Amino acid sequence: MxxxxxxxxxxxxxxxxxxxxxxxxxxxxxxxxxxxxxxxxxxxxxxxxxxxxxxxxxxxxxxxxxxxxxxxxxxxxxxxxxxxxxxxxxxxxxxxxxxxxxxxxxxxxxxxxxxxxxxxxxxxxxNQRTNPLYAKLKDLISSGELGEVRRTNWIITDWYRTQSYYNSGGWRATWAGEGGGVLINQDPHQLDLWQWTTGMMPTRVRAFCQFGKHRDIEVENDVTAYVEYENGATGVFVTSTFESPGTNRFEVSGDRGKIVIENGKLTFWRLRTPESEFNANFKSGFGQPECWKFDIPIQHGGGxxxxxxxxxxxxxxxxxxxxxxGEEGIKGLTLSNAMLLSTWTDSWVDLPIDEDLFYEKLQEQIAKSDSAKKADHYETLSVKGTH
CATH class of the missing domain: 3.40.50.720 (NAD(P)-binding Rossmann-like Domain)
Structure with a gap:
C-alpha cells in the first residue's frame, strides 16, 4: 500500500x-x-x-x-x-x-x-475528544448511567491571558484578525465537548458578553451564557481570560445523579434510585434518594x-x-455565534441561528476594528497558527 x-x-x-x-x-x-x-x-x-x-x-x-x-x-x-x-x-x-x-x-x-x-x-x-476524562463522561451519559440530562454547568475561567499576550500580535483579539475573543480562540474545545459529551444542542441561548474587560482589547473576554434544551434541561457556560486563579469545572446533573470533571478527576454521585422514581414513590415529606460517591478510574493518556x-x-x-x-465543527461554532449574537441584539437567540444576521453584526464589528491591526491581519493572513 x-x-x-x-x-x-x-x-x-x-x-x-x-x-x-x-x-x-x-x-x-x-x-x-x-x-x-x-x-x-x-x-x-x-x-x-x-x-x-x-x-x-x-x-x-x-x-x-x-x-x-x-x-x-x-x-x-x-x-x-x-x-x-x-x-x-x-x-x-x-x-x-x-x-x-x-x-x-x-x-x-x-x-x-x-x-x-x-x-x-x-x-x-x-484533540480534546481523545482525553479519557471526556470520553468516559460521554460513555456514562450515552449509556444511560446518568439518566436523562437535566442540567449542565461549565465554568472555564483558567484561560488567563495578560495584556502583553494580546500585544504580541496586531491580529490578536481583534474582530478583523481573529473574529472574536475567548469564545473563538480559547474555548472551541469546551464548546465542542459541551455538546459532544451530552449529545445535546440547546434550542435557545441568552448570553451576556463583555468586551475588553480589564484588558485593552476589542473582543469578548468575559462571557456568561444560559441555554435551554428540548427536553427541558438547562445549562450555564461561564468563561473569561482575566481571572487568576481560574476554575475549570464541568458538572452534568441527570435523573440518576451528578458527574463532575475537575482537577483531572471524574466523580460520579450516583443515586441508588432515579430521582424521578424516588419522587413518585416517597411519601414522608423530607427525604432524598440514597447516593453513592465514586471516583471513576480513568485511563492515562489520550493521543x-x-x-x-x-x-x-x-x-x-x-x-x-x-x-x-469536520462537519461537526459547526456545532461548537453555532454556540459561540449564538452567544455573541444574543449580546449584540440584547435578546434570546433560537437555534439554528440567523446566519445572515450574525454575519451582518460581525461586519459591523470589523468595520470598527482598529485600522492598524486590521492591516496587520491582512498582511499576515496565512502565516500564523491558531492560539
Whole structure:
C-alpha cells in the first residue's frame, strides 16, 4: 500500500507542531511531503531543518494542484479555514482543519457542503475528544448511567491571558484578525465537548458578553451564557481570560445523579434510585434518594493532536470511523455565534441561528476594528497558527 502523502498549510506554531511528529514518523502509513507558507524565509528554514525532499510552495493553491499530496492539514488563521478547505476539496484532496472550523457558521456550512460533494474524508482537530476524562463522561451519559440530562454547568475561567499576550500580535483579539475573543480562540474545545459529551444542542441561548474587560482589547473576554434544551434541561457556560486563579469545572446533573470533571478527576454521585422514581414513590415529606460517591478510574493518556491525525489517516486508508468529523465543527461554532449574537441584539437567540444576521453584526464589528491591526491581519493572513 502506498504511503499517504500529507501537506501542511501554514507553518506557525500549530503547523510546526504537526510537522514535527510527521517527520519523526509518528503517523503509521503517512509522511509529510509538502508545506506552504507565505513567508519565503520560513520556507528556507524548512529546507535547512527538514531537507530538500519536502516540497515547498508559496501558496496553498500551488500545493493543491502540484500532485505531491493526497491530503492536507490546514493550520492558518481562523478566517482562512473554510476557503482553503473548499479549495482543497475541489482539487480532490482529503482535509483536516485546525479548530475553530471558521468564524461564522455561514462560511462553515459552505465548507461542509463542499466536503460532502467531494466525497473526501474531512476531519477537525478536536484533540480534546481523545482525553479519557471526556470520553468516559460521554460513555456514562450515552449509556444511560446518568439518566436523562437535566442540567449542565461549565465554568472555564483558567484561560488567563495578560495584556502583553494580546500585544504580541496586531491580529490578536481583534474582530478583523481573529473574529472574536475567548469564545473563538480559547474555548472551541469546551464548546465542542459541551455538546459532544451530552449529545445535546440547546434550542435557545441568552448570553451576556463583555468586551475588553480589564484588558485593552476589542473582543469578548468575559462571557456568561444560559441555554435551554428540548427536553427541558438547562445549562450555564461561564468563561473569561482575566481571572487568576481560574476554575475549570464541568458538572452534568441527570435523573440518576451528578458527574463532575475537575482537577483531572471524574466523580460520579450516583443515586441508588432515579430521582424521578424516588419522587413518585416517597411519601414522608423530607427525604432524598440514597447516593453513592465514586471516583471513576480513568485511563492515562489520550493521543491529542497526533491521535486525531492518526485517526484521520486511518479513516482514509482503512475506513475507520472519524473521532472528530469536520462537519461537526459547526456545532461548537453555532454556540459561540449564538452567544455573541444574543449580546449584540440584547435578546434570546433560537437555534439554528440567523446566519445572515450574525454575519451582518460581525461586519459591523470589523468595520470598527482598529485600522492598524486590521492591516496587520491582512498582511499576515496565512502565516500564523491558531492560539
Amino acid at each position: 502506498a504511503t499517504f502523502r500529507i501537506g501542511l498549510v501554514g507553518l506557525g506554531n500549530m503547523g510546526t507542531g504537526h510537522a514535527n511528529y510527521l517527520i519523526e514518523g509518528g503517523i503509521k502509513g503517512a509522511e509529510l511531503t509538502a508545506v506552504t507558507d507565505v513567508r519565503p524565509e520560513r520556507l528556507a528554514e524548512i529546507a535547512e531543518q527538514w531537507g530538500e525532499h519536502i516540497h515547498r510552495f508559496e501558496s496553498p493553491e500551488e500545493m493543491f494542484r502540484s500532485g505531491t499530496v493526497d491530503g492536507v492539514i490546514i493550520c492558518t488563521p481562523h478566517y482562512d479555514h473554510p476557503a482553503q478547505a473548499i479549495s482543497a476539496f475541489e482539487h480532490g484532496l482529503h482535509v483536516l482543519i485546525e479548530k475553530p472550523a471558521g468564524v461564522y457558521t455561514r462560511q462553515v456550512r459552505e465548507m461542509n457542503e463542499a466536503a460532502a460533494k467531494s466525497g473526501k474524508v474531512f476531519g477537525i482537530m478536536y 491529542q493532536h497526533k491521535e486525531i491525525t492518526e485517526n484521520w489517516v486511518s479513516a482514509i486508508v482503512n475506513g475507520t470511523p472519524l473521532l472528530a468529523p
